[in-house]
Amino acid sequence: SQQGEEDPQALSIQEGENATMNCSYKTSINNLQWYRQNSGRGLVHLILIRSNEREKHSGRLRVTLDTSKKSSSLLITASRAADTASYFCATDAGDKIIFGKGTRLHILP
Amino acid sequence: DTGVSQDPRHKITKRGQNVTFRCDPISEHNRLYWYRQTLGQGPEFLTYFQNEAQLEKSRLLSDRFSAERPKGSFSTLEIQRTEQGDSAMYLCASNGGSGVSTDTQYFGPGTRLTVL
Numbered sequence: 001s002q003q004g005e006e007d008p009q010a011l012s013i014q015e016g017e018n019a020t021m022n023c024s025y026k027t028s029i030n031n032l033q034w035y036r037q038n039s040g041r042g043l044v045h046l047i048l049i050r051s052n053e054r055e056k057h058s059g060r061l062r063v064t065l066d067t068s069k070k071s072s073s074l075l076i077t078a079s080r081a082a083d084t085a086s087y088f089c090a091t092d093a094g095d096k097i098i099f100g101k102g103t104r105l106h107i108l109p
Numbered sequence: 110d111t112g113v114s115q116d117p118r119h120k121i122t123k124r125g126q127n128v129t130f131r132c133d134p135i136s137e138h139n140r141l142y143w144y145r146q147t148l149g150q151g152p153e154f155l156t157y158f159q160n161e162a163q164l165e166k167s168r169l170l171s172d173r174f175s176a177e178r179p180k181g182s183f184s185t186l187e188i189q190r191t192e193q194g195d196s197a198m199y200l201c202a203s204n205g206g207s208g209v210s211t212d213t214q215y216f217g218p219g220t221r222l223t224v225l
Contacts, residue, residue: 031212033212035216040198040219040221041218042113042217042219043152043200043202043214043216044216045214045215048212048213088151092212095140095164095211096142096157096165098154099144099151099153100151101151102150102151
């Protein structure tokens with residue numbers, strides 16, 4: 001079963017614009033992570049935010065977490081062609097993590 | 110520093126055949142995870158090991174699937190009597206160990222299985 005659900009399913013923006021993806025989840029969590037997957041490749045960890053944190057930054061990435069709404073957002077600022085990928089949120093479930101279906105981001109030149 | 114590696118990267122097989130995939134985790138990691146990912150979906154958890162012990166198996170892991178990690182290092186995932194529905198990307202990830210967090214997982218490139 002998949003706990004997180006990303007929105008939108010797909011997003012196309014012009015290079016240089018900001019991209020925002022959202023994730024909603026169902027049960028209580030200790031942390032939430034975002035991963036990126038380039039086409040046909042493995043996943044790369046981007047950022048982890050713990051349940052007692054509300055916002056976290058890493059380079060051009062900004063993640064927010066609202067545990068009362070069971071939701072998170074990932075903002076990528078000043079997008080680049082290399083940001084074209086699928087982005088997944090993942091929530092902890094015991095010793096494993098559960099992924100959402102992902103947002104497919106396409107950066108237009 | 111080598112990351113997680115998987116072999117083969119691609120496998121095409123006929124329905125009914127058995128296939129085996131291998132995963133080599135990052136050397137200091139004691140946890141190893143297997144996932145299956147179909148087109149347009151996120152990875153779905155199959156099973157995980159801590160050292161050589163298989164600690165959890167998903168209901169997705171039918172009797173035709175078996176995973177091993179005999180010496181607590183590399184792992185194999187075998188699918189017997191493959192079906193067309195087994196066509197997917199099989200991903201391996203690792204983490205954990207002395208001073209290594211078990212929150213973030215480090216993924217291999219995956220093995221893409223096509224069952225004809």
